Amino acid sequence: MTTEEKIFNAARIVFQKKGFAGARMQEIADEAGINKAMLHYCFKNKQQLFEAVFMKAFSQLAPQINTIFNSEKTVFEKITQFTHDYISFVIENPFLPQFIIQEMNNNPEFVMSILNHENRPNPTLLIAQIEKEIETGIIKPIKPKQLLLDIFSMTIFPFAAQIMVKGILHLSDIEFNQMMEERKTIIAQQIINSIKK
Amino acid sequence: MTTEEKIFNAARIVFQKKGFAGARMQEIADEAGINKAMLHYCFKNKQQLFEAVFMKAFSQLAPQINTIFNSEKTVFEKITQFTHDYISFVIENPFLPQFIIQEMNNNPEFVMSILNHENRPNPTLLIAQIEKEIETGIIKPIKPKQLLLDIFSMTIFPFAAQIMVKGILHLSDIEFNQMMEERKTIIAQQIINSIKK
DNA sequence: TTTTGGTTTAACCTTTTGGTTAATAAAGGT
DNA sequence: ACCTTTATTAACCAAAAGGTTAAACCAAAA
Known part of the structure; x- marks a missing residue:
């Protein structure tokens, strides 16, 4: 090294x-x-060292998301794959979500300048697809952005608030990881279950 | 003042x-x-000023939660009331969730010492109640802690990651608040919908 | 009016912190 | 062997940040 x-x-x-x-x-x-x-x-300095770290962290997450969002699969398949892959990735990098959220909060201008480029997660296509499947009658009439927010919330929050979650639900590290393993599949089941006609 | x-x-x-x-x-x-x-x-100093602020923030949230969790209502009623009341409260204090999560992450020892007292959110009773309603056949067989995590995720995450959410979903402040108003009711509907037999 | 007690401030002090420098060691070419 | 470039370090520096102090202020009591 x-x-x-x-x-x-x-x-x-x-x-x-x-x-x-x-x-x-x-x-x-x-x-x-x-x-x-x-x-x-x-x-050069603290700022630049930080930017290198932050950029790396962010660029590990974003492309994955876009690849899934913009693939040729159905909405249900995309939800299933995203929740599974994202949780798998974050189990290996459990500090990433809280890190990114925290720095976005404390330093919005800087982060936004990064976010406004190619590597930003872009759900535009997926939103259009959801609207189409609603018209087709596959999915119940819901607001696509609310659905996306549900998906993000259920997958990301447990890691972002990991310490609080462990504290309130009385979970050891092992129990927490077991729950996250389960969530790889149950999140998609539940969401699909609640929106399919 | x-x-x-x-x-x-x-x-x-x-x-x-x-x-x-x-x-x-x-x-x-x-x-x-x-x-x-x-x-x-x-x-006295920065630490003590911070502790006063943090304690106040936390003690505003926790009692509300326990009151709902330990009331005499059904699980579905509790979910409905919690999501509604919590979102209403956080709309008025939008920085609280991210603030609490961040400081729990950066300073776990200190926060835990606060958390281990009367005012800590305690879902023990609610978990028992969920298990009972599963046996009764009102609720599908799910793990109670997973259900609680879903509820917390869907209600808290949008505020904790507010800036990221706005950025990715292209929401103005107004649109964001409109979405949160809607979430006061749709979260409970969706969750109940996905777990009721 | 003077005194007395709590407030409030400007100026100061100390420690921490990000950052620099000049000297040294290692590596590589000639 | 000698020189040049690249790494690496100990010591140092200046600015920032938390915290202190002694004096001023100001209301109410004596």
């Missing part, structure tokens, strides 16, 4: 745990096991 | 926008229109 990679990984860990404002350059250096000056040698 | 109240309100605004780590004492003082030294005169 190169020094730059060591720094990047350390930065990912610290930024995801503490957020941009709470992260300390010294802590990142310690985590990487190198001198603080190396951070500035490899990355 | 007393000086202490002015400080408290200013602190709430700044903490909710920037988080604990990102908030600056000077910014809070400016927001309150008073000298920085007054912050330390009324509240």
